[in-house]
Structure formats: structure tokens, C-alpha cells
Amino acid sequence: MKDLTVPTMAELAAKGESPEILFWVGCAGSFDERAQKITRDICRILQHVGIKYAVLGTEESCTGDPAKRAGNEFLFQMQAMTNIQTLDAYEIKKIVTGCPHCFNTIKNEYPGLGGNYEVIHHSQLIQQLIDEGKLKAEGGESFKGKKITFHDPCYLGRGNNVYEAPRAALEILDAELVEMKRCRSNGLCCGAGGAQMFKEPEKGVKDINIERIDEALSLQPNIVASSCPFCMTMLSDGVKNYNKEQEVKVLDIAEITVKANGLDR
């Protein structure tokens, strides 16, 4: 495996340099073990195509998204304004996020508080790199004959009308793409949004992630793909619930891209 070098903004600034793009890792991407792997894969992609990037590292803080969705507007705006100060201090212009929630919050809710940046989600970056011919699906694992279904994260899909970008990363593979009945604008939530990730669900007859994974598994896929760390947790738990971790992999599109291009070797 090629060595992964991840520069921080502070390190670049010390050298008097600035990056093309800031990679906003997010809390899940920073701390959740499963999501950390996706974070490293996004870095591998950035490094592979030679984009000069940096992360904030310890200077990054929660965007405030879970606080806002849970009704704590004070905490959200405190987080937002602190983050905007950090971003503006480094004169950040362009941001790629590894999480649809960070993406939505910085892109849509920060401008009203004075934070104006060009924000893209990593699926959009991958799509762009594919379109520019900088990313292919060669030199790595073959997905030939594999059946893949994509789960739309709410804050990427319905929240921001990004439906095709994550699919572009899958269409380039020689795989069989199958859609769940509830896909794109009709996609069913994984159950984590609106701060549900951080609480027990209310009383009901079924967990939402089970409802969702039932639908995905009914297609008998080899891979359930998504592009959100929270969906990743919920869907993986769903697969585990049926003891199907061996047959069905839940993967982020960044991981699939890295595998297809052999960037992990």
C-alpha cells in the first residue's frame, strides 16, 4: 500500500501553502472505527488524483447538525460560528465532506451565518473525477457480476437532490446495479437522521434500519452501497441482525472506488 500522507491546514499554513480543497472529515469520519476507514479511502482518492488537500484535524469541530435537528438551535449556531471563524481564518474557499449531514449543513445553513464556501459531497467529487477521466475502475478488484444496490442518504438525495453522483461511481464498474423499490426521491431513511442516531427509537413494531435492510436484502445483493457514515452504521447493523455479514457487504462508494482502482494495495 502506498503511504498515506494527510496534511493538516496548520501544517500547510506553517509552510505558507494553501490547499485546493479542504476535506471536512466530520465526527463520524474522525471517531467511528468503520467510518475512519472510509475517511482514509477518501484521502487515498484525493492523493491518487493529485489534488492538493488538507484536513483541519483537531481544529475541526461538529458542524452542529445533530444539535440543530434535535431542536438545539443555540448549540448549532455556536458550533457554526466557531467553525466559520476557523474556516475563514484559513481562507477556505472549497470544501469536500465525507458525510451528507456535514455537506448539507455547511452548504445550506452556514451561508446565512456568514460562512460562504463551495461545498461538495465526496460522491460529487468522485463523479467529477470520473467525468474528467482522472478516475477509472481499473487496476484493482473486479466487480464483474457483482450485484450492487445503492441506498440514498436522505440529506444527499431528497435533502439536496444529489441522486446521480453516487450512482456514477457504481455505473463505471462492470457490476449489476439493482434499485430498491424505494429509491432516489422515494428512498426510505436508514433511521439515523434527525438526531435519531444518538437516541433509542420510540416504541414501535420494527426498527427502521431493519425495514430498510429487508428491502435491500430482498434483491439478494452482494453489496449494499451508500455514502453516509450514519447510513453505514444502520445498514451494517441491519445486515448483522440477519448474520449475513459474510454474503452481503455494506460499503461506501469511496471504498468501492478505492477497491476498483487498487488504491488500497
Place this chain on the structure above:
Amino acid sequence: MLLQVIFLLISIAAITFFTINVRKIARNINLGRPVDRSDRPGERMMVMLKVAFGQTKMVKRPIAAVLHLFVYIGFVIINIEVLEIIIDGLFGTHRIFAAPLGGFYNVLIASFEILAALVLFGVIAFLVRRNILKLQRFTGVEMTEWPKSDANIILIAEVLLMSAFLTMNAADYKLQLMGAAHYTPGGSFPVSGLLSPLLPESQGALIVIERACWWFHIVGIFAFLNYLPYSKHFHILLAFPNTYYSNLEPKGEFNNMAVVTNEVKAMLDPSFVPAPVEEGGRFGAKDISDLTWKNLMDAYTCTECGRCTSVCPANITGKLLSPRKIMMDTRDRATEVGNNIDRHGKEYKDDKTLLDTYISREEIWACTSCNACTEACPVNIDPLAIIMDLRRYAVMEESQAPASLNNMFGNVENNGAPWKYSPADRLNWRVES
């Protein structure tokens, strides 16, 4: 002459009574807080044309979409005929548009007849779906006796109106063929022509049938008009302004509360002088007067079709939350507050509130904010905005979030992450473990 006077009086009474009730609803909607939706008029007009006139969001359910289209077009087009009926009623004329419009009149009447038949087909199919097939979408905790009866009353009223319209035409047609006085020939009757053989042959009986149906039809329309403000069926009017005033921002974007921005800025910078903001005294919403007028217009626009609830992940998995109930509760509470003002004056306060009396905490905390409900709504109603404002009240005014969310708030505040990790470890992922 006497009949014309009676008709005039009925018309005036019907329109007066309708106007009074519409103004009450407008007053109730204006109990909400201000929100500016006057920007981008061109874009708004396009949304209204597409979503309300064009019914573009109905097509996700094709069967309902086609049936609803019959009733919708029928409703809009047959109203042209009502204009003629009113003029005939006021001046004692018979089919006054027939002579000036000539051949085109035949085309008009023929198309009204076909539409009336399609409306009949549509509403009967709707009755079957609700009462015989018992579609799941039309059930749920909020679908109590009244909402179910309301739907059936409207559908049966439309069956009766369309039947009267076609029977009237059938008798008229037969009288025209007989050369009866006053029944000057006019119109083409492709549907009622098939019914006319079923009617009696006596001219006197036919006139009684024709007049009875004419009166039943027009008085029925006035009654229907006056039923609208009491019914979920008010959507036929509010769908248009409600889509015009749609939220045009991405669905994922939730509004930033300006009043909070002022306080946060003052906290971060003591020299900050806040710009005045027009918001109510509370953070978030406890009752309908804390919501915006658009939230309340949404509530009065809801026709309880249940598309929102049928796609809600919380509801699908058996939780108490139903976005349709959120809208119905909001409307019912707004109506209750309005009635209180009418009875006891503006200052009267009862001991009820939207949160708790109508909508429980369990409901608002079950939402995943996934926007499936707002996407599904054919008239761009936003139940999520109301849920969010109720949460804001519970959290910022009462500190009544579920305990695990309070932990999350604490973590965000102290560690800059929703979990209990040290901010110093934020870059540890850089080293593969």
C-alpha cells in the same frame, strides 16, 4: 318571477356565508408568525403551475392520479356551466349561451357531459377504495369518525351533483325533442342522451324532473361551496396559494433562527449590537401562534390523503408519529383558537396547547427529518417544519429533550463531537490501527 327572486336570495346568502367562513380561515392563518415568502415571484408561479395546476406530484401513484385528474378537470371545467346556470336562474332564461355560441355550445355541453361521467366514475372509484377496498392509506389513529365521514360526504355529494346534472340534461334533451315551450334546442348530449329513454314520456313529468334537478344541482353546489370551509376539501382552493408560497430552499436546509443568531453573536462578541428581529417571544413553538402563517396555511390545505404518513419511516415501523396527524392537529387547534376568539374575544386563553394537548412528545421525537413526507405531499405541505419548531420549544424553552440527546448536546458542547471522544484524538484516524 318569484323563483328568480328566491334564486337571487339563495345565491346572495350562499356567497355571503361562504365569504364569512373563508375570512375566518384567513384570520386563523394570520394568527401565525410572519415569514417572508414574497421573493422570487416567477419561480413561485412556476411551482404553482407545475404542482397545483399540473398536479405533477400526484403521478407517483398513477391510479389515484388518473382518478383525481378526472375529478379535478371536471370540477374546473363544469364550473363554466355553472355560470350559465346562474344566469338562467337569475333571468329565467333557458341555456342562454346556446344561441350566441352556436356550434361551439354543442361541443361545450358534450364535453361537460363526458367530464361529468368521468367525475362520476372517479368519485365512485374513490368511494370503493375508501369503503370497500379499505386502502391502508386512509386508516390510522388520526382517521377518526369525522375525517372518514368528511371524505364520504364530499364523495357522495359529488355523486349526487353529477347525477342531478346528467338527469337534468336528459330531461332537457327530451323536452327539446318534444318541442316543449321554453326548452329551445341547444346543446349536444352524448351521455344524458343515453339516459333519456329511461325517463317518463309525459311533458309535465319531464318538466318537473328537469326543474327539480336544476334546483337540486345549483342549490347543491351552493351547499357544497359552504361545506368546503368546514372540510378537508378546502384544498381545492388553498392548493394554489399554498404551492405558490412553497419553501424554495433545498429540503435539507432548516431555517436559522435570527433571534438565536443575535444572542449567539452577542455571546461571542460583547460589542455586537443586534438588528431587531420580528419573531415571537418564544424559541420554537408550543402553540399555533408560535408557528408561521405558512405552517397554518399548510394545515388548512391538507386534504388528509395520507401520502406523507404512508412513506414516513417512523409510521411504517409502528411509531406513533404520523405527519398527517401533525397537520390535522395543527388545523384543528388553529380552528379551536379561532373559535375562542369569536366567542370570548382576542385576549382569551384556554388551557390547551398544540404541543401536549394535541401532539405528544413521543410523536415529535420519532421523526428522522428524512423529508419523505414533504416529498410525498402533492401540494407541498411541510409537516417537518412544524415538528422541528415543536422540538425547538421542548429543548430551548423547557430543556425537555430525551436524556440521550442531552448527553449528545453535552458532548458537542464540550468535545466538539456528538460522542464522548477527546477533541485531541480527532486526527487519530490518520494512523491505521
